[in-house]
Amino acid sequence: QVQLVESGGGLVQPGGSLRLSCAASGRIFSIYARDWYRQAPGNQRELVATITSAGYTNYADSVKGRFTISRDNAKNTVYLQMNSLKPEDTAVYYCHYSDYNPGVDYWGQGTQVTVSS
Numbered sequence: 001q002v003q004l005v006e007s008g009g010g011l012v013q014p015g016g017s018l019r020l021s022c023a024a025s026g027r028i029f030s031i032y033a034r035d036w037y038r039q040a041p042g043n044q045r046e047l048v049a050t051i052t053s054a055g056y057t058n059y060a061d062s063v064k065g066r067f068t069i070s071r072d073n074a075k076n077t078v079y080l081q082m083n084s085l086k087p088e089d090t091a092v093y094y095c096h097y098s099d100y101n102p103g104v105d106y107w108g109q110g111t112q113v114t115v116s117s
Helices: none
Strands: 001-009 010-012 018-026 031-039 046-052 058-061 068-070 077-082 091-099 105-107 113-115
Touching: 001 091, 001 105, 018 031, 018 091, 018 113, 031 068, 031 077, 046 068, 046 077, 058 068
Parallel strands: 010 113
Antiparallel strands: 001 018, 018 077, 031 046, 031 091, 046 058, 068 077, 091 105, 091 113
């Protein structure tokens, strides 16, 4: 009932910036939180940033001060602005929505971010 599509990934040099977008469609009337996760090959998927329906944000320690999550309700889109990128930020980034209903959530297909010289 909810579809999420990420975009904006690509190749960037260390110290550069990218902005990821997550466009939502379908029945999105009861979303509690919107999140960005990432997963590098051979690594566990980790929570990078989250924004609640009230606008409160939280970040992983590894990205604090560098990444910013935001949303545009009119466009049904969530963004992740990534600045001062490091090679260790290289991963597939996934958009994730949590519903107010317990145990109900949605995932995007992922977008590749590669930070390399």
